Amino acid sequence: MERREPELRLFDxxxxxxxxxxxxxxxxxxxxxxxxxxxxxxxxGGDMPNRLGKLTRPPFLRTVDWxxxxxxxxxxxxxxxxxxxxxxxxxxxxxxxxxPILPAHVIPVSHGVPGESAANNYEFSIRQQVRKRTxxxxxxxxxxxxDLVLLTLGTHCxxxxxxxxxxxxxxxxxxxAWVSSNAPRESxxxxxxxxxxxxxxxxxxxxxxxxxxxxxxxxDQKPNRHLPAQLVSPKDGxxxxxxxxxxxxxxxxxxxxTAAT
Numbered sequence: 001m002e003r004r005e006p007e008l009r010l011f012d013x014x015x016x017x018x019x020x021x022x023x024x025x026x027x028x029x030x031x032x033x034x035x036x037x038x039x040x041x042x043x044x045g046g047d048m049p050n051r052l053g054k055l056t057r058p059p060f061l062r063t064v065d066w067x068x069x070x071x072x073x074x075x076x077x078x079x080x081x082x083x084x085x086x087x088x089x090x091x092x093x094x095x096x097x098x099x100p101i102l103p104a105h106v107i108p109v110s111h112g113v114p115g116e117s118a119a120n121n122y123e124f125s126i127r128q129q130v131r132k133r134t135x136x137x138x139x140x141x142x143x144x145x146x147d148l149v150l151l152t153l154g155t156h157c158x159x160x161x162x163x164x165x166x167x168x169x170x171x172x173x174x175x176x177a178w179v180s181s182n183a184p185r186e187s188x189x190x191x192x193x194x195x196x197x198x199x200x201x202x203x204x205x206x207x208x209x210x211x212x213x214x215x216x217x218x219x220d221q222k223p224n225r226h227l228p229a230q231l232v233s234p235k236d237g238x239x240x241x242x243x244x245x246x247x248x249x250x251x252x253x254x255x256x257x258t259a260a261t
Contacts (some may be wrong), residue, residue: 007239016244022252023054026060028149029068036136041147043091044160049093049094051093051204066099066100073122076109078186107125107129118188119178120175123176133239141193143197146199147198148198148201149195149202153205155221157217157229157230165226167188172191172193175190177190178217201241203248205243212250214251
């Protein structure tokens with residue numbers, strides 16, 4: 001399959017972005033459940049679970065087939081499960097505990113173990129889900145093909161704890177990697193081949209702090225290791241960018257484009 005061009009969706013406000021992102025997740029989930037009988041969602045950390053708040057309220061709370069959802073993580077900090085910086089804890093508090101997803105369908109990264117062990121354990125957990133056919137295999141590689149991977153653009157043009165020039169950018173055999181160097185905190189991440197094997201990837205750019213990285217990702221023609229987010233390019237899937245007016249401010253000035261109304 002020929003790679004599709006990324007789609008860019010621009011919004012006047014963060015609130016409008018969040019509302020449309022929740023609708024987008026719902027639509028992808030419904031399509032996956034109709035096609036395969038299950039939906040695999042990969043969450044990134046930070047405020048991503050909060051952005052799905054609309055799904056925790058009517059009518060979505062009643063209409064979503066939550067029993068068919070399977071939740072994974074794109075990244076996780078190497079901290080205890082109850083630590084404030086645990087993305088598992090953040091997602092539980094903001095989203096998962098508010099909807100009837102089956103506990104067995106939430107696949108966490110190991111906590112309380114060294115980073116390398118956590119990465120190895122998590123890759124084993126994902127491989128188990130592939131063997132169970134919860135997650136299909138990509139038609140172009142041996143990587144899992146998640147239905148939807150949700151990522152957040154960071155201030156260093158990072159995504160999923162993958163920072164500029166980090167050795168993880170070169171990883172092409174592991175599904176999950178341990179991030180220890182050139183990063184603010186030790187963490188684990190799914191690797192770029194896994195992200196790029198997904199059926200759908202959405203990257204959220206929100207706030208003035210990411211205006212410059214967003215501009216560079218959109219405007220620089222040649223992907224490079226200084227811009228990890230620019231290396232996200234699903235081989236057999238679709239990439240959609242969700243950006244609010246603040247994040248897109250430099251880009252809008254340079255391109256003459258206007259945000260959605």
